Amino acid sequence: MLCPSAECQPARHPPSPAVLLSLTLLLPWAAGSTLNCHMTCVCASNIVSCSRTNLTVVPVGLPQYTAVLDLSYNSITRLRAEWTTVKLAKLHSLLLSHNGLTFISTEAFLYVRQLRHLDLSSNALRQLDEYIFEPLEQLEVLLLYNNHISQIDRSAFSGLVSLQKLYLSQNQVARFPLELVKEKTRLEQLILLDVSSNRIKVLPIQELQALPAWIKNGLFFHNNSLPCSCELYSLVAQWHLRHLSSAVDYKDDHTCSLPGLQKATVNIFDLNRDYLNCSSMKAADQEAYLGQTLVLNCDTRQRDMAKAWMRPGNMPVPPDGNESVVVLKDGNLQISPVVLEDSGIYACFATGQVLNETIYVSVRVHNFTLAGGHDSMNTAYTTLVGCLASVVLVLVYLYLTPCRCFCxxxxxxxxxxxxxxxxxxxxxxxxxxxxxxxxxxxxxxxxxxxxxxxxxxxxxxxxxxxxxxxxxxxxxxxxxxxxxxxxxxxxxxxxxxxxx
Incomplete structure (x- = not known):
């Protein structure tokens, strides 16, 4: 028997909170690609690999325990601010290479502040906007090579206080980013900057020469459109003499363009022999004068190494030093006041976690004070003039003496x-x-x-x-x-x- 009245119908109850939460979590899946650890992606513990799966957007619903997210070799062209709606506090590596990326939102990294490794290489990026990486205070490695980057805002890398390695090679960068390595503006932890294979035509040679060796060791600028000059040869030759990796590992790739109509591309190391006849580089000696203060720099290829000094005659310098020779807090050696006995070869023995290094510094002390050097030159000049005058008078007396028959x-x-x-x-x-x-x-x-x-x-x-x-x-x-x-x-x- 049919019952048309409302009493005969079964009672309807509202969905429980658990059901509503489940539906809320499932709603975003309909808007984008669905994360499927069995079909779309591969999930191994805290690693989520969605590489080569023809994705056009980042899949939503990523597990919050994700530590490594691999989205490489897909077709994700835009990285928007809402690519993840939840904070991925454990995510430390994000791989987005080979996607054809053309746009990155300035808010794209707000929910992944714990990133330490970010790979944006081999994409189609053309510019880096201001403060784009500012939320990534813990980022250590940033890969941007093989893009089309030609414009970099000076504040693009602001906030990257932990950045150690920055790869910008194979782009269209025309200006050397000196602010990244220069004193007072550089990234304090940066030990590698690769701007090779770009369109840089002017290199700040004087500023680069003044950098410490641990920065120059990881500064790569080969394969750029640099004009040939003896200053450029001196820079590269000195780095090679110090066995810096940037000059030794890519010796054959350090090239420049000859001036004039020929515009030929030659190796920088050949400028002293075949082309510009530049002077060959030798290890420079430290010169000092009596009474002055001299500081010997133990310029190592690795930062924060333990340093010990040896004086001429294989005499070790105690850590606390003595009255005239003191080891400074930064590991350099200070000699004050300088005397003649301080001449000779000093050795700095540096010990680090990766390598050990010995640096030799030759000191030559002049036998006069710095202020008295001009007096010595004046004395020598006066003596020379006096000798010439004497010779002239003798010649006048011998050959131009007048007749003495006064009678x-x-x-x-x-x-x-x-x-x-x-x-x-x-x-x-x-x-x-x-x-x-x-x-x-x-x-x-x-x-x-x-x-x-x-x-x-x-x-x-x-x-x-x-x-x-x-x-x-x-x-x-x-x-x-x-x-x-x-x-x-x-x-x-x-x-x-x-x-x-």
Missing amino acids: CPGCCRAKAHREDSVHSSALSSTPSHGEPSGRAGLARHVAFIDPKELQGQNGKVSPGAAGEQCEPEDRRDGNRRKTSDAESVSSVCSDTPIVV
Whole structure:
């Protein structure tokens, strides 16, 4: 019998809270891909792998215990803020490579703040907006290589206080991100920055040279459009001399473009031999002056290594140092004041968890103070000028001495010496009086004046002992030699040897 009345119908009760919660959790599954650990993804303990499953969006309903989420090799082109609606507090690795990503929301990482490894490599990203990674304070490794990134906001990496490795290679970056490694603005934990294979044309060489070795060891900039220069060669050669990984591991990939019309790409290490004739690099010595304070840097390839020093003569430096040699808190060695005995080779022995390293520093102390160096140069310059002046005066005295026959102005053009007088002081190749010219030319000989004949009483020179006195010009012999005689180069007043 049918009962049309309401009393005959079964009572209807509202759904229980447990059923409502179940329906609420199932609703998001209809909006996106469903996480299926048996069909769509592979779940192994706390690892969820959805790689190569043709996903276009991130599956919802991810377990809160997920520690590693692999979404690589899919077609997820946009990472929106709501890709996860629950906090994944245990997620430390997120893999999104090879997805064709073109957009990442600035709020995409609000619910995954515990990430330590983020892989966004091999996508189609073109820019990095401001503060995009700011929530990731615990992130240690960020992979962005093989994208199309050409624009990076200066604040894009702000907040990454724990970042250790940043991979930006194989992009279209045109500016070297110096703020990431420079003092006062750099990421304190960053030990690797890879900007190789980009479009960087200007390298801040001076700033890079000033970086500590533990940063330069992991700074990779090979395969960029850098112009060749000796400064660039000096930078790379010094890094190679220190056995830094960035220069040693990729030695063949450090290239540059030659200036001029040729525009050829050559290896930077060949610039000192074949192209620009740059000076070869050698280990530089530390120079010091008496009395100054000298600090020797133990510039290691690894950060925070235990350091010990050895002085010349294999004398260890105690950790507390002494009055003149002190080991500083950062491991460097301070010498103050510098003395000559401080010259020599110092050795720094560094010990770390990964490697041990020995750094040698050669010190050469100059034998004068830094302020006195200019005085020494002035003294040397004055001495040199004095020597040159002395040489000039000697030459003037020997070759430009004026005639000393002050008794008569014309005696320097005196007549030819007499043939029978050995006291004549003439140097001439002209014939003597009464002799044929041919005989005079063959009968030359040299005679010297005996000093005894020139002395009078008490050893004084007698005025008449040296031959004839100078006569007035109007009483001279009419046969005197003319001053125009080309072979007469001396006079009777000369003190040169006599040629007869």
